Amino acid sequence: MENKKTVYITGGSKGIGKGIADYLLNKGYRVAISSRNIKDAEAAAKSFGGNPEDVLALQSDVRKPEDETNAIASIIKKWGQLDVLVANAGLGVFAPIDQMKHEDWNAQIDTNVTGVFNSVKASLDAVKESKGYIFTIASLAGTNFFANGTAYNASKFAVVGFTQALMLDMRPYQVKVSTIMPGSVTSHFNNHTPSEEDAWKIQPEDIGQLVYDMLQMNPRVLPSKVEVRPSNTK
Numbered sequence: 001m002e003n004k005k006t007v008y009i010t011g012g013s014k015g016i017g018k019g020i021a022d023y024l025l026n027k028g029y030r031v032a033i034s035s036r037n038i039k040d041a042e043a044a045a046k047s048f049g050g051n052p053e054d055v056l057a058l059q060s061d062v063r064k065p066e067d068e069t070n071a072i073a074s075i076i077k078k079w080g081q082l083d084v085l086v087a088n089a090g091l092g093v094f095a096p097i098d099q100m101k102h103e104d105w106n107a108q109i110d111t112n113v114t115g116v117f118n119s120v121k122a123s124l125d126a127v128k129e130s131k132g133y134i135f136t137i138a139s140l141a142g143t144n145f146f147a148n149g150t151a152y153n154a155s156k157f158a159v160v161g162f163t164q165a166l167m168l169d170m171r172p173y174q175v176k177v178s179t180i181m182p183g184s185v186t187s188h189f190n191n192h193t194p195s196e197e198d199a200w201k202i203q204p205e206d207i208g209q210l211v212y213d214m215l216q217m218n219p220r221v222l223p224s225k226v227e228v229r230p231s232n233t234k
């Protein structure tokens with residue numbers, strides 16, 4: 001049987017995760033995507049075309065460790081291996097601190113920080129076995145802070161710190177770990193509806209190309225933290 005590499009992308013039903021999934025599928029990877037809503041994940045999976053045997057749509061809420069454990073188990077059951085995790089699922093809540101609600105803070109930290117931890121923990125045995133690759137999708141908001149960003153900045157600074165420490169923990173196992181820190185990318189982030197006015201931004205498939213290019217790098221090379229921004233201004 002052909003031994004294609006397998007990838008799990010959390011939050012692959014739209015936006016950046018979907019763009020990475022589509023790109024890697026076209027490059028011959030097997031790709032599992034998840035979403036809180038199985039119908040959205042299945043609709044995205046169908047939209048890719050290609051061989052349906054190379055795509056797996058999963059329901060998983062990254063905030064729940066058992067969901068992520070089940071997602072990885074489904075991937076191993078179907079394909080026997082996991083080579084790449086892209087911990088991408090995330091959301092953004094923006095408000096001045098005096099209007100930042102506890103529930104919004106908790107949703108932000110639970111999804112963007114604890115969710116990444118849950119995905120990584122669930123995948124550890126599999127990526128050690130495959131000597132694979134873990135990506136997290138942080139943000140330039142993980143190094144540049146701004147007004148209304150207390151929760152989002154806190155979450156993305158945390159993802160950058162978490163991923164750098166994870167990288168050191170995983171190097172002895174020959175598992176590569178990188179965080180990608182994008183600037184503006186066209187997506188549904190923060191209830192945005194993509195339109196022609198987003199043409200100046202990075203497009204989701206560009207992040208797909210970046211992930212693919214990083215996967216092709218010589219095994220001795222590890223770009224552990226990658227900032228990427230639109231080359232044009234608005």
Ligand SMILES: NC(=O)c1ccc[n+]([C@@H]2O[C@H](COP(=O)([O-])OP(=O)(O)OC[C@H]3O[C@@H](n4cnc5c(N)ncnc54)[C@H](OP(=O)(O)O)[C@@H]3O)[C@@H](O)[C@H]2O)c1
Pocket residue numbers: 010011012013014015016017034035036037040060061062063088089090091092111115137138139140181182183184185186187188189190
């Ligand atoms: N767009 C940008 O400019 C930009 C820049 C830098 C970094 N980022 C980061 O990129 C990542 C992806 O965002 P995006 O821009 O692609 O946004 P998006 O278009 O809104 O997509 C977000 C994805 O995450 C999923 N998701 C959200 N909460 C989830 C949960 N609890 N469990 C599982 N899946 C969940 C969503 O699916 P469901 O809603 O169906 O669950 C969706 O598939 C985020 O971490 C974001 O912070 C975005």
